[in-house]
Amino acid sequence: MVRPVVVEELLKVRNLTKRFGAVAANDGVSLDVRKGEVHCLFGENGAGKSTLSACLYGYYRADSGEIVFKGKTAELNSPADALRLGIGMVHQHFVLVSNFTVLENIIVGSSDVGVFLNKSEARRKVVALCQECGIDIDLDREIWQLSVGEQQWVEILKALYFGAELLILDEPTAVLTPQQSDQLFRIISGMRSRGLSIILISHKLREVMQSDRVTILRKGKVVATVETAGSTAESITALMVGHKVTKHVRDRSVMPAGEFLSLRNVCAKGDWSEDVLKDVSFDIAKHEVLGLAGVAGNGQKELFEVLMGVRAASSGGFSLDGEAIVAPTSREMLDRGVGFVPDDRFLEGLIPEFGTAENLVLGWQRAPEYRRGPFLDRRKLGLLARKKIEEFRVVTASADLPVERLSGGNAQRVILAREFLHARGLLLANQPTRGLDVAASEFVCEKILEKRAAGFAVLLASEELDDLMRLCDRIAVIFKGRIMGIVRPEETSLLDLGMMMAGDAKEPERTVQ
Amino acid sequence: MISVQRRSGSSLGWNITCYSAAMICAFLTSAALLTFSGGDPVKAFSALLTGAFGSQNALYGSLAKATPLLLVGLGTVIAFRAKIWNIGQEGQVFAGAMAAYWMSLWVAPLPYWLAWLLIAIAGLVGGGVLGLLAGYLKVRFGTSEVISTVMLNYIVIYILAYLLDGGPWMESGLTVAYHQSSPVNPLLEWPILLGQGSGKMHIGFILALAAAAFCAVLLERTSLGYEIRAFGSNPTALRFRGTNIRRLLLVVMLLSGALAGLAGAGELFGTSHRLRAETLLGIGSSGIVVAMVGGLRPSGVMLAALFFGALKSGAIYMRLKSGTPAGLVSAMEGLVLLFFLCAAVATKLQLVRVEEKVHA
Numbered sequence: 115m116v117r118p119v120v121v122e123e124l125l126k127v128r129n130l131t132k133r134f135g136a137v138a139a140n141d142g143v144s145l146d147v148r149k150g151e152v153h154c155l156f157g158e159n160g161a162g163k164s165t166l167s168a169c170l171y172g173y174y175r176a177d178s179g180e181i182v183f184k185g186k187t188a189e190l191n192s193p194a195d196a197l198r199l200g201i202g203m204v205h206q207h208f209v210l211v212s213n214f215t216v217l218e219n220i221i222v223g224s225s226d227v228g229v230f231l232n233k234s235e236a237r238r239k240v241v242a243l244c245q246e247c248g249i250d251i252d253l254d255r256e257i258w259q260l261s262v263g264e265q266q267w268v269e270i271l272k273a274l275y276f277g278a279e280l281l282i283l284d285e286p287t288a289v290l291t292p293q294q295s296d297q298l299f300r301i302i303s304g305m306r307s308r309g310l311s312i313i314l315i316s317h318k319l320r321e322v323m324q325s326d327r328v329t330i331l332r333k334g335k336v337v338a339t340v341e342t343a344g345s346t347a348e349s350i351t352a353l354m355v356g357h358k359v360t361k362h363v364r365d366r367s368v369m370p371a372g373e374f375l376s377l378r379n380v381c382a383k384g385d386w387s388e389d390v391l392k393d394v395s396f397d398i399a400k401h402e403v404l405g406l407a408g409v410a411g412n413g414q415k416e417l418f419e420v421l422m423g424v425r426a427a428s429s430g431g432f433s434l435d436g437e438a439i440v441a442p443t444s445r446e447m448l449d450r451g452v453g454f455v456p457d458d459r460f461l462e463g464l465i466p467e468f469g470t471a472e473n474l475v476l477g478w479q480r481a482p483e484y485r486r487g488p489f490l491d492r493r494k495l496g497l498l499a500r501k502k503i504e505e506f507r508v509v510t511a512s513a514d515l516p517v518e519r520l521s522g523g524n525a526q527r528v529i530l531a532r533e534f535l536h537a538r539g540l541l542l543a544n545q546p547t548r549g550l551d552v553a554a555s556e557f558v559c560e561k562i563l564e565k566r567a568a569g570f571a572v573l574l575a576s577e578e579l580d581d582l583m584r585l586c587d588r589i590a591v592i593f594k595g596r597i598m599g600i601v602r603p604e605e606t607s608l609l610d611l612g613m614m615m616a617g618d619a620k621e622p623e624r625t626v627q
Numbered sequence: 628m629i630s631v632q633r634r635s636g637s638s639l640g641w642n643i644t645c646y647s648a649a650m651i652c653a654f655l656t657s658a659a660l661l662t663f664s665g666g667d668p669v670k671a672f673s674a675l676l677t678g679a680f681g682s683q684n685a686l687y688g689s690l691a692k693a694t695p696l697l698l699v700g701l702g703t704v705i706a707f708r709a710k711i712w713n714i715g716q717e718g719q720v721f722a723g724a725m726a727a728y729w730m731s732l733w734v735a736p737l738p739y740w741l742a743w744l745l746i747a748i749a750g751l752v753g754g755g756v757l758g759l760l761a762g763y764l765k766v767r768f769g770t771s772e773v774i775s776t777v778m779l780n781y782i783v784i785y786i787l788a789y790l791l792d793g794g795p796w797m798e799s800g801l802t803v804a805y806h807q808s809s810p811v812n813p814l815l816e817w818p819i820l821l822g823q824g825s826g827k828m829h830i831g832f833i834l835a836l837a838a839a840a841f842c843a844v845l846l847e848r849t850s851l852g853y854e855i856r857a858f859g860s861n862p863t864a865l866r867f868r869g870t871n872i873r874r875l876l877l878v879v880m881l882l883s884g885a886l887a888g889l890a891g892a893g894e895l896f897g898t899s900h901r902l903r904a905e906t907l908l909g910i911g912s913s914g915i916v917v918a919m920v921g922g923l924r925p926s927g928v929m930l931a932a933l934f935f936g937a938l939k940s941g942a943i944y945m946r947l948k949s950g951t952p953a954g955l956v957s958a959m960e961g962l963v964l965l966f967f968l969c970a971a972v973a974t975k976l977q978l979v980r981v982e983e984k985v986h987a
């Protein structure tokens with residue numbers, strides 16, 4: 115009997131270097147991924163994680179270095195090459211045909227599909243895969259009927275169906291709710307026990323800690339590969355940024371005072387006329403950060419839209435600095451000095467084809483201060499951009515480079531720079547740290563606290579409960595469009611918050627400051 | 628090994644290479660087409676060149692042909708840069724000419740400059756209102772502008788047919804309809820700046836050049852232009868950031884239609900002097916081609932309009948001289964567009980020599 119050679123290391127990367135112009139995105143990177151291992155790539159935005167994974171699944175060709183897969187040097191000239199060898203990739207943005215069924219999406223493009231689809235054979239194979247990995251999905255539903263989390267499973271199944279033995283997941287939880295993330299990690303551990311190897315790219319320490327080993331990248335180089343079991347979140351973070359990150363905490367000597375934003379019984383309908391906000395009432399004072407905790411999709415987005423004047427309240431209303439706001443438009447809210455950091459930064463916050471300079475005045479393109487006669491004052495815009503790029507440490511080749519080519523963290527800095535420049539009094543921030551690395555999100559937190567100190571009222575929605583606990587004066591919990599209660603962080607545990615986020619009501623606090 | 632990659636910036640030299648290659652390809656394919664249809668490409672192309680640039684008058688004729696194309700092209704640029712797909716230029720040209728003609732029936736007693744101004748404004752308003760109508764349908768009912776503008780083309784063209792064919796604008800003194808109006812009052816014709824006989828360039832050319840400058844400044848330098856470009860890239864963000872995008876869409880459709888309408892008025896009062904469908908047909912669609920070939924930039928549209936104007940002007944002579952069917956010229960227009968679109972993609976790519984990996 116011929117025994118298969120046991121390949122302990124499924125993937126070996128040796129001295130891989132990939133340059134873009136003068137910048138080495140990957141500089142002599144070496145990495146081993148064992149069979150049946152969840153291996154995390156961890157690093158700041160722009161540390162080279164995405165470039166490395168792109169080289170591994172054949173999207174980029176490395177300038178030098180070697181990739182050894184299953185004991186053989188791999189020549190990866192395209193993603194198809196990688197897939198043939200058994201390296202599959204699941205992107206952040208899914209590549210699915212929305213009016214095809216789950217099964218059709220999985221088998222489309224596979225070589226054993228002839229002119230006529232042999233669906234029953236394929237179905238057996240997919241069902242077996244689902245069982246092995248613990249994925250529970252109806253194969254006959256069409257993609258558009260699925261939640262984002264389920265769509266991701268389809269992407270994973272697709273790769274497995276094609277025979278992937280190494281699966282690369284690029285920030286897989288960035289688009290998921292906490293529950294969906296938990297489900298994903300159950301699936302990941304199912305795949306691991308089946309002997310599959312997984313490379314997980316993530317910013318979130320909580321997820322990193324669930325891997326077997328972590329390779330930390332900084333500025334294109336491998337800093338270290340450590341066993342997760344022998345590490346702490348702090349030690350891994352310190353390796354990533356090269357120094358300890360100071361977590362900012364609100365200054366309790368500054369007391370909120372003077373009611374600024376006041377909502378009374380705000381109700382609103384969603385895009386399909388469903389009730390998305392039900393009797394939402396709260397107040398935010400000057401010098402106060404009010405947190406908004408909740409699982410994504412419980413009405414946070416619509417609440418911000420109502421406050422920004424892009425969604426009409428069906429009943430109820432709000433006042434700003436004592437003035438009732440009637441049928442607002444986004445123009446009126448901007449003019450009243452409201453700053454807004456949307457959760458979908460490229461869709462709602464930026465013009466992707468514009469550079470940093472032009473994006474810095476988005477919404478203020480008609481303001482006299484940026485105009486000279488009928489014209490936009492380009493010189494002034496250029497100067498402003500240079501100043502803000504420095505102040506907010508935006509990494510960009512020039513002020514005119516389209517922001518669609520910036521990383522998520524840098525794009526967010528452009529939005530923050532704009533909002534902090536123009537806002538006077540109220541700052542609305544929806545998931546401002548989503549997708550950002552530790553250092554970048556700390557930068558955001560620091561800036562929010564600066565605004566609190568300056569007397570702003572801040573509404574901050576976040577899924578990072580730890581951040582809410584240290585930044586907020588009070589935390590409102592939203593569930594199915596209803597405020598379940600408003601609590602003080604110092605009197606509340608994470609567990610309580612979690613219970614309320616799942617719909618367990620607490621007696622709403624009625625103290626108005 | 629050589630691989631194709633996206634290039635990070637644009638390079639002037641590479642752009643020129645791509646577009647020159649497109650020109651050459653279009654030229655060769657056209658020559659092949661001519662040969663297949665039994666023509667002599669050398670004779671035909673030399674006739675084309677003579678017709679377009681052979682004499683001073685030919686040159687002025689080419690500029691006259693370029694005039695409406697430039698105006699329509701600019702209108703298309705305004706809309707397409709906002710990714711608003713106004714493809715009703717054909718009808719907007721008609722509407723502009725019809726409004727201008729209607730105005731000319733009233734303004735003869737006025738001083739010439741005032742009458743002239745009112746006629747030009749009527750042209751702008753006629754095309755603009757038709758564009759605005761499509762915009763309103765989109766804003767109010769969500770009707771796709773692609774559908775509504777094309778449908779409005781038919782409506783306007785048939786209204787003109789009615790007016791000329793037994794309707795109030797039929798050429799007077801005739802019992803048989805020639806599908807044309809009486810000549811416009813000669814006092815109201817637009818002044819001819821250069822040329823005589825068959826090649827006359829009217830003041831519309833200067834207007835078109837001014838419009839090109841206006842559009843360039845509008846798009847790149849003003850707040851409205853900022854909003855138009857932003858709308859094309861991401862209307863959602865623009866709406867979240869305080870711009871009334873419904874009003875913006877109406878403004879874009881108004882401007883876009885108005886420029887096409889001015890083209891129609893200029894063609895009527897500068898060239899044909901008689902309202903007649905045949906003289907206006909095709910200007911709108913060629914104008915869209917001009918806008919695309921010009922890369923949706925006013926400066927590019929100017930070059931493209933001059934090129935297509937020369938092509939159209941030379942084609943007349945080519946048909947007379949070498950008997951080449953006129954349809955071939957439309958085919959050539961189409962070929963130039965296709966190859967230019969290919970070239971536009973090619974300018975964003977680069978060929979990179981990839982070193983074979985050396986195994987350590």
